[in-house]
Amino acid sequence: MDDATIRFTVDGIEIEAVAGQTVIEACDAAGIYIPRLCHHPDLAPAGQCRVCTCTINGRNGAACVTPAMQGMVVENETKPLNDDRRAIIEMLFVEGNHPCVYCVASGDCELQALGYRLGLDAPKQPYLWPGRPLDTTHPDIILDHDRCILCSRCIRASRMEDGKTVFGFEGRGIAMRLNVDAQGGLGETQMAAIDRAASVCPVACIVIKRDSYKVPNGKRRFDVSPIGSDIEAKRMPRT
Amino acid sequence: MTEGHDEAARQLVAQFGFDRSRLMDIVQGLQRRFGHVSDDAVRSIASALRIHAVEIEDMVSFYAFLDRKPRGRCRIRLSRTPVSMIKGMAAVASAFEAALGISVGETSSDGAFTLEWTSDIGMADQEPAALIDTTVLTALVPDDVPHIVAALRDGRRSAGVGPVLPKAGVRSSLVQPGPLLSGGHDNAAGLQAALCREPVKVIEQITASRLRGRGGAGFPTGLKWRLCRQAVGEEHYVVCNADEGEPGTFKDRLLLSEFPDLVFDGMVIAGYALGSRHGVLYLRGEYAYLLDDLQAVLAKRRQLGRLGVAICGTIGFDFDIRIQLGAGAYICGEESALLESLEGKRGAPRDRPPFPTERGYLGQPTAIDNVETFACVARIMEHGAAWFTASGTAESTGTKLMSVAGDCKRPGVYEVPFGITVNELLDLVGAADAEFVQVGGPSGQPVAPKDFGRRIAYEDLSTGGSTMVFGPQRDVLEIVLQFADFFVDESCGWCTPCRVGTTLLRTGLRKVIAGQASLEDIATMEAVAGTVTRMSRCGLGQSAPNPILGTMRSFPHLYEAKLRADADISGFDLDKALGEAIKVQGRQPVPEEG
Ligand SMILES: Cc1cc2nc3c(=O)[nH]c(=O)nc-3n(C[C@H](O)[C@H](O)[C@H](O)COP(=O)(O)O)c2cc1C
Ligand code: SF4
Ligand code: SF4
Ligand code: SF4
Ligand code: FES
Numbered sequence: 001m002d003d004a005t006i007r008f009t010v011d012g013i014e015i016e017a018v019a020g021q022t023v024i025e026a027c028d029a030a031g032i033y034i035p036r037l038c039h040h041p042d043l044a045p046a047g048q049c050r051v052c053t054c055t056i057n058g059r060n061g062a063a064c065v066t067p068a069m070q071g072m073v074v075e076n077e078t079k080p081l082n083d084d085r086r087a088i089i090e091m092l093f094v095e096g097n098h099p100c101v102y103c104v105a106s107g108d109c110e111l112q113a114l115g116y117r118l119g120l121d122a123p124k125q126p127y128l129w130p131g132r133p134l135d136t137t138h139p140d141i142i143l144d145h146d147r148c149i150l151c152s153r154c155i156r157a158s159r160m161e162d163g164k165t166v167f168g169f170e171g172r173g174i175a176m177r178l179n180v181d182a183q184g185g186l187g188e189t190q191m192a193a194i195d196r197a198a199s200v201c202p203v204a205c206i207v208i209k210r211d212s213y214k215v216p217n218g219k220r221r222f223d224v225s226p227i228g229s230d231i232e233a234k235r236m237p238r239t
Numbered sequence: 240m241t242e243g244h245d246e247a248a249r250q251l252v253a254q255f256g257f258d259r260s261r262l263m264d265i266v267q268g269l270q271r272r273f274g275h276v277s278d279d280a281v282r283s284i285a286s287a288l289r290i291h292a293v294e295i296e297d298m299v300s301f302y303a304f305l306d307r308k309p310r311g312r313c314r315i316r317l318s319r320t321p322v323s324m325i326k327g328m329a330a331v332a333s334a335f336e337a338a339l340g341i342s343v344g345e346t347s348s349d350g351a352f353t354l355e356w357t358s359d360i361g362m363a364d365q366e367p368a369a370l371i372d373t374t375v376l377t378a379l380v381p382d383d384v385p386h387i388v389a390a391l392r393d394g395r396r397s398a399g400v401g402p403v404l405p406k407a408g409v410r411s412s413l414v415q416p417g418p419l420l421s422g423g424h425d426n427a428a429g430l431q432a433a434l435c436r437e438p439v440k441v442i443e444q445i446t447a448s449r450l451r452g453r454g455g456a457g458f459p460t461g462l463k464w465r466l467c468r469q470a471v472g473e474e475h476y477v478v479c480n481a482d483e484g485e486p487g488t489f490k491d492r493l494l495l496s497e498f499p500d501l502v503f504d505g506m507v508i509a510g511y512a513l514g515s516r517h518g519v520l521y522l523r524g525e526y527a528y529l530l531d532d533l534q535a536v537l538a539k540r541r542q543l544g545r546l547g548v549a550i551c552g553t554i555g556f557d558f559d560i561r562i563q564l565g566a567g568a569y570i571c572g573e574e575s576a577l578l579e580s581l582e583g584k585r586g587a588p589r590d591r592p593p594f595p596t597e598r599g600y601l602g603q604p605t606a607i608d609n610v611e612t613f614a615c616v617a618r619i620m621e622h623g624a625a626w627f628t629a630s631g632t633a634e635s636t637g638t639k640l641m642s643v644a645g646d647c648k649r650p651g652v653y654e655v656p657f658g659i660t661v662n663e664l665l666d667l668v669g670a671a672d673a674e675f676v677q678v679g680g681p682s683g684q685p686v687a688p689k690d691f692g693r694r695i696a697y698e699d700l701s702t703g704g705s706t707m708v709f710g711p712q713r714d715v716l717e718i719v720l721q722f723a724d725f726f727v728d729e730s731c732g733w734c735t736p737c738r739v740g741t742t743l744l745r746t747g748l749r750k751v752i753a754g755q756a757s758l759e760d761i762a763t764m765e766a767v768a769g770t771v772t773r774m775s776r777c778g779l780g781q782s783a784p785n786p787i788l789g790t791m792r793s794f795p796h797l798y799e800a801k802l803r804a805d806a807d808i809s810g811f812d813l814d815k816a817l818g819e820a821i822k823v824q825g826r827q828p829v830p831e832e833g
Contacts, residue, residue: 047590050734050774060773065590084736087770091739124763125743150732168293169732170300172568172585174742176732179300181293183278 008072010054017068024052024063027076031235033228034076035085035114037092038151039064040200043160046152049092051085051114086118094125095174096132097146098203104212105204107220111149112203113227132177137187140209141198148178148205154197161196164189178205241277244269248283259288260601262583266299267564275306301585301731303357303567304524311346311353313391315339316370319356320363320486320725321677321718322645322707327380328367334384351392358569358725359486360525363644363707364412364651373527374400376407383407409528412493415667417638417654418630419618425500427545429617433508434553441512442468445616447624449636454480454572454609455679455703456778457635460616463606467596468513470604475515477506478581478600478607482523482565482572485680486725487705490640490652491610495522495529498614499536500545503560505613507550508620510558513606518560521577524567533562569729573777574607576731587733588777609703611640631657635696639704643668646710661700662691670708675715675794680705681722682782685715687793715797719786720748726783737780740771744787751801761798765791 006017010032017026022045027034037049047065054063055075063074075081092111100106135143150169155178158166166189170179182188191197193208217223251268255261265284269276276299285292299305317323317332336342339352346353362368365377376387383404390403413420433441446461467475479502483491494502506518522530537560540546548557563581565571571580575589578600599605608616615637619627628636635657641664644650648669655664665673676686678695679702686693686700693699709718723745732738747764750756756764768784775781791798 045590047776048734050736050776053774062590062776067592084770084774087766088735088774091735091743094743095735095739125767126746128739128742149735150738165291165293168291168297169585170296171732172301173727173730173732174738176738179293179296181291 006068006070008068008070008074010074011077021068022064023054023056023066023068023072023074026068027063027074028231029234031232032076033231034063035082035118035228036064037089037110037114037149037202038153040153040157042196043153043156043200046156048150048152049088051088053084054081082118085114086120089115089118089120090123090125092149093120093123094127096130096148097127103147103204104207105147107217107223108215109204109222110202110227113222116222117226117228128174135180135185137185138189138191139187140193141186141191142207142209143178143180143186144205144207145178146205147203149203150176150178151202153200153202154178154206157200158191158195158197164191164195164197166191166195166197241273241279244273244277244280245283247272248280249287252284252287257288259290260582262288262295262298263563263566263580265583266295266305267566270305270566273309274312275309277307277309298583298585301568302524302565305566309350311351313352314370314372315352315354316357316360317343317355318358318360318362318366318368318370319721320359320366321709321721322363322487323359323366323368324721325645325709325713326366330381331367331369331379331384334381335388338384338388357525357567358728359484361483361489361492361523362409363487363489363642363705365410366644370525371400375409375525375528376400376404377409378407409492409496411497412489412642412651413497414649414651415653415655417656418622418626419614419638419640420498420654424498427500427504427543427551429501429619429621430504430507430545431551433511433620434551434556438468438512438514441508441620444624445512445619448615448619448627449624449634450612450615450619450627451635451697452609453611453615453639453703455485455682455701457697457701460608460612463596463608464509464512466594467604467606470597472603474517474601474603475513476600476603476605477509477513477515477518478577478605479506479518479520479610479613480572480574480577480607481520481526481610482569482577483526483610484523484569484572484729485682485703485705486722487644487677487680487707488642488703489644490642490704492526492529493640493652494610494614495526495533499533500540501614501617502610503536503540503546503613505608505616506560507546507558508616509606509608509613511550511553511556513604515606516557516559518558519581519600520560520562521571521581522562522564523571524565527564530562530564537562568731569725570731570777570779573779576777577607578605585731587731588779590776611704632694632696632698634698639695639702641695641702641706642704643706643708645706645708646670646673646713647708655695657696658694660692660694661686664695664706665691665708668708670710672710673708674711675709675713675718677705677707677709677718677722677786678702680707681725681786682778683785685719685786685789685793690793715790715794716748716752716801719790720745720752722786723748726779730779730783734774734776734780736771736774737776737783740767740775740780741783743767744771744784748787751798754801755803756801757803757805761791761802 015030036052045064047062052063132145155167251265281295367379368377442464450460451457568586570576571586576586580586595605641653726741730737
C-alpha cells in the first residue's frame with residue numbers, strides 16, 4: 001500500500017484520497033455528493049455556510065475544510081444531517097429577500113437548487129426582511145445585496161483569481177454585509193464583468209447586465225438536472 | 240473636516256513598522272485621537288500598508304469599540320446584563336438620559352456625549368456599572384448621575400470622573416482566597432523553581448499536576464504545551480487570553496489587578512518550557528483601565544531581570560511580553576478568533592485543524608492559555624504537582640476561581656476546590672433562596688434548584704467561573720431573552736447557523752414572552768436551537784442555544800404558562816420533545832488539540 005493514499009469511508013463506502021485533499025474534494029472525485037454552498041472547487045475553502053457539515057468520527061465538521069485522514073468514518077447522507085442542512089438553507093432564505101419566481105437566477109441558482117434537493121417547500125421561519133440597497137453603479141454589473149448569502153466566494157475569487165480584492169465584508173453578526181473597495185459603489189472599483197469574481201456567485205447577487213435570460217426558464221442548469229447530479233454521475237454504479 | 244487624519248494615520252503606520260499585523264494598534268490610535276476611523280484615515284492606512292481599503296473597513300467595522308463615523312467626544316457605555324438590570328441599571332440609564340437629554344443609543348447634538356448599551360464589562364459583582372471612555376464606574380445609583388455628567392461637562396472628562404465618585408471605583412472582589420491566592424505572589428518563586436529545571440521537566444510537572452485550562456473548555460495544559468513545543472516553527476508564541484468576555488465573570492480581572500506577577504510568572508514559565516521568546520497578553524478593551532498598571536508591572540519586571548534578556552540570570556533564555564488591547568468583541572475570547580484579532584483582522588474563528596499549537600499567531604506554534612491557568616502554572620512550579628492534585632476531583636484537580644454575582648449577599652471571587660456542589664457555593668455566597676443559577680455564563684448551563692446538588696467540575700458542571708444567581712422574584716424568561724440578545728450582538732456572523740439562528744431564536748423567545756406562541760412555535764424553536772448547536776462553526780454558536788434549551792428542560796412550566804390561550808397543551812411533554820437537543824447541548828468544547 002502506498003503511503004500517499006488515504007482511505008476512509010463515507011456512509012460505509014470506502015473511498016481514496018491523496019494527502020492534502022479535503023473530505024469534500026475526495027468525495028467529489030469519488031462521485032459522492034456532499035451538499036455545499038460556499039465551497040467552490042477553484043477557491044480556497046472558507047467554511048461559512050456549514051451546509052457540507054458531516055459527522056466525521058462522531059463529531060460534526062464541515063467537509064470543505066476538513067482534511068481527509070486515514071481511516072476516518074464520515075456520515076453524509078443521513079436524515080438528521082439533511083434536516084439540519086435544510087434548516088440552514090431555510091435560514092438563508094429568510095435572512096435575505098428571495099422572490100425566486102421572478103429572479104433572474106431561477107433555475108440556475110444553487111440556493112434554490114439545494115432547497116429543492118433537500119425538500120424545502122416554503123420557509124416556516126419568519127422572514128427578516130432586511131433593507132439592503134441595490135448597487136447599480138457599475139456599467140455592466142448589478143449588485144443585488146438582497147440576494148447575498150455571505151458565502152465569500154466573490155471575495156476569495158477577487159483576491160485569489162483576479163488579484164484585485166474588490167470585495168470584503170463589513171459589520172458582524174446578523175448585520176454582516178458584503179462591501180466593495182470604494183466609497184461610491186462597485187462602479188468605482190476595478191471590477192470587470194469578465195472577472196472570476198463575477199461568475200462564482202451561487203445566487204443572483206452579482207448579476208451581469210444584458211446577459212440574463214439567454215437560457216430560457218425551464219432549460220437552465222438545475223431545471224435540467226438536480227444540483228449534485230454531475231458529481232454523482234461520476235460514481236461507478238454499485239454492484 | 241477630517242484634517243490631520245491622513246497625517247496621523249501615516250505616523251501610526253510608521254510607528255508600528257509598516258506591519259499589517261499591527262492594524263489593531265494603528266486604528267486604535269486613530270480612534271483614541273479622533274473618536275473614529277475616518278474614510279481619509281482608512282485610505283491613508285491602505286496606501287501606507289499597501290492593502291485595500293475594504294480590508295481595513297472589514298476589520299474596523301467588526302469591533303464595537305471602533306467607529307467609522309464620529310460619535311460623541313465622550314462615550315458612556317452602560318453595561319446591560321441580567322445582573323446589571325436586577326441591580327437597578329434601568330433607573331441609572333434613565334438618569335443618564337435625563338441628564339444628557341438624549342436616549343440610549345444617541346449622540347448629543349453638540350457632539351459631546353454618546354450614550355449606549357454595551358455587553359457585560361466584567362463588573363458583575365459591582366453593578367450597575369458604566370464604562371466612561373476607558374474609566375469604569377461601579378455601583379451606580381441614579382443620584383450619582385448628575386454629578387458624573389457635571390464633571391464630564393466641566394471638561395474634566397473621564398480622568399476626573401473617578402475623584403468625583405470615589406465610591407464608584409473598582410473594588411477588590413476577592414472574598415475567599417484559597418491555596419492559589421494565598422502566599423507571596425511577586426517573589427517569582429514559581430519562576431525561579433522552573434528555571435532550575437530542564438524545559439521538558441517543566442512540562443512534565445504541569446502534566447503531572449493534571450492542570451486543565453481554566454478558560455472553560457478544560458483542555459489539559461501539559462498536553463497543549465507538549466504539542467506546542469514539539470511543533471516546528473521559526474518562533475513559538477505564548478498568548479495569555481485575558482479577554483474575559485463571558486458575562487458574569489471577573490476573576491481574571493482580579494488576577495490582573497491584584498496578582499499580575501503571578502500571571503506573568505506563568506507566562507514566562509510557559510516561554511521557558513516552550514522555547515519561546517515572545518508572549519502576548521490579549522486584554523479585553525473593557526479592561527483598558529488596567530493597561531497602565533500592567534505596563535508598569537512589566538517595566539518593573541524588566542528592571543528586576545524577570546523579563547527580557549537572560550531572565551533571572553538564565554543565559555540563553557530571553558522572553559518579553561507585550562499587551563494587545565482588544566476592541567469590544569466577545570468572540571475574540573475564542574482562541575482562534577483571538578489570534579485573528581491579534582493579527583489585526585476581524586475576530587472570526589479559524590477552521591481546525593491546524594490547531595494553534597501547530598499554526599497559531601503569525602502562522603507559528605502558539606500556546607494560548609487563560610489568565611487563571613498561568614497563575615496555576617506559577618503555583619504548581621512553586622509548590623509541586625502533588626500539592627496541586629491534593630485538592631479537587633479525579634478529573635479536575637486544584638481549585639477554581641468562581642465569580643459569583645446576582646441575588647446573593649456576598650458577590651465576588653471565591654477560590655473553591657473543584658467538586659463543590661452548587662448548594663455549597665450558594666451557602667458560601669449567601670444565596671439561600673436562589674431559584675435559578677446560571678453556571679458558566681450565557682454559554683453555560685441554567686441550573687434549577689432540583690440540580691443544586693450537582694458538582695462544579697469538568698466531569699459535571701464545567702465552567703470558566705461565571706455564576707449568576709437569581710432569586711424567586713426574577714423573571715427567568717426575561718433573563719434568557721437577555722442572553723439571547725447577547726448572542727445576537729456577539730455572533731461574529733461568519734457562519735449561517737449562528738448568524739441567522741441566534742436571531743431566529745431571539746424572535747421565537749420574544750413571541751413566547753409576549754404570550755403569542757403555540758406549541759408548534761416552541762417545537763420550531765427547539766429545532767432551530769438544535770441546528771445551531773450542531774452545525775455552528777465554533778463554540779459560540781454551539782453553546783448559544785444553551786440557556787433556551789436548558790430552561791425548556793429545567794423550567795418547562797414557565798414556557799407552558801406563556802403558551803397562547805388557545806394552544807392545545809394536552810399531552811404536552813417538553814422533556815420528550817427536547818430529548819435530542821438536550822443530548823447534544825452542554826458546553827461542548829470545540830475539539831481542541833489532538
Ligand atoms: C465564544 C468563546 C469565548 C471564549 N472566551 C474566552 C475568554 O474570554 N477567556 C478564555 O480564557 N477563554 C475563552 N474561551 C476559550 C478559549 O477558546 C480557549 O479554550 C482558552 O483560552 C484556552 O485556555 P485554557 O486552556 O487555559 O482554558 C472562549 C471560547 C469560546 C468558544
Ligand atoms: S437568488 Fe436564488 S434563491 Fe434567491 S431569489 Fe433568486 S433564485 Fe431564489
Ligand atoms: S455576492 Fe454572491 S458570491 Fe459574493 S458573498 Fe454574496 S452570495 Fe457570495
Ligand atoms: S458559530 Fe457564530 S461566532 Fe462562531 S464562527 Fe459561526 S458565526 Fe462566528
Ligand atoms: S460548503 Fe463547507 S461550509 Fe459551506
